[in-house]
Amino acid sequence: MEICRQDDALQISDLDPFLAELLRQIPQSTSPLGEPAAEARLFSRPSAEKEICAEWKTYVEPELRRLFRTASETVADDLTQLNRNEKSLSNCTLHIPIQHADAWLNTLNQARLVIATKYKFSEEELNDHDRSPIGSRRDLGLFQINFYGFLQEFILREIGSG
Amino acid sequence: MSAVSAVQSEKGSTSTVETPARETETRGEEELDVPWQVVVHNDPVNLMTYVTMVFQRVFGYPREKAERHMLEVHHKGRSILWSGVRERAEFYVQQLHGHLLLATLEKVV
Numbered sequence: 001m002e003i004c005r006q007d008d009a010l011q012i013s014d015l016d017p018f019l020a021e022l023l024r025q026i027p028q029s030t031s032p033l034g035e036p037a038a039e040a041r042l043f044s045r046p047s048a049e050k051e052i053c054a055e056w057k058t059y060v061e062p063e064l065r066r067l068f069r070t071a072s073e074t075v076a077d078d079l080t081q082l083n084r085n086e087k088s089l090s091n092c093t094l095h096i097p098i099q100h101a102d103a104w105l106n107t108l109n110q111a112r113l114v115i116a117t118k119y120k121f122s123e124e125e126l127n128d129h130d131r132s133p134i135g136s137r138r139d140l141g142l143f144q145i146n147f148y149g150f151l152q153e154f155i156l157r158e159i160g161s162g
Numbered sequence: 163m164s165a166v167s168a169v170q171s172e173k174g175s176t177s178t179v180e181t182p183a184r185e186t187e188t189r190g191e192e193e194l195d196v197p198w199q200v201v202v203h204n205d206p207v208n209l210m211t212y213v214t215m216v217f218q219r220v221f222g223y224p225r226e227k228a229e230r231h232m233l234e235v236h237h238k239g240r241s242i243l244w245s246g247v248r249e250r251a252e253f254y255v256q257q258l259h260g261h262l263l264l265a266t267l268e269k270v271v
Contacts, residue, residue, distance in 0.1 A: 044259065044265075046252070046259065046266055046267060064260060105212065106261070109208065113207050149209055156211050156212060
């Protein structure tokens with residue numbers, strides 16, 4: 001896999017089928033459905049005061065849900081490029097318009113938080129970037145978190161350098 | 163609410179019955195004056211570079227100041243990013259939640 005900036009886009013090329021599939025899974029990985037702890041993490045309490053929390057749930061939380069959904073939809077639209085390959089097992093390329101960078105950062109963070117909460121990864125596990133091989137669905141979850149984090153770091157570097 | 167208070171104030175000038183209403187209003191103003199602080203809590207999932215970028219964007223802090231707060235969150239578990247009136251504090255916490263950071267607003271003790 002190669003990743004670079006090309007004019008007004010971020011380009012991820014030479015994507016093998018495995019990494020392409022992990023990218024395809026980003027939008028669905030943001031869903032906290034059936035995972036109350038993940039839901040609680042995405043929509044965390046703003047205060048210890050009940051009155052503030054009640055107002056927040058009514059007025060702010062719907063806005064946050066809309067924000068997260070819009071970001072995830074933008075990423076899902078970009079990812080449709082990965083479905084255009086006629087040969088499903090060949091390597092492919094993904095172009096991310098630079099104006100979608102914020103949506104990608106947000107969606108990757110949603111996915112990382114939901115996966116981390118779902119599998120209850122400890123801080124030690126999250127910092128173990130050399131862990132391998134992938135032997136279970138949980139190991140794959142940690143790999144996803146690290147891979148999505150790598151993409152976040154790249155996007156941050158590129159938007160930071162203008 | 164302000165219209166009702168005005169009527170009560172006018173009545174209050176001719177009658178002592180309205181005095182308690184004035185006291186209530188005064189307490190409300192005092193509550194508004196209580197400073198609030200925006201606190202960000204540690205979350206091992208969020209990248210340090212990402213948290214720094216969010217602090218720069220939300221508060222307009224220079225990179226060095228944003229990094230100082232990020233490191234305080236990382237090492238001490240929390241950092242007070244801002245303090246002031248409640249409405250502004252709520253706005254900042256909403257922005258931070260929009261970036262998926264763990265943030266709360268707390269009354270300054």
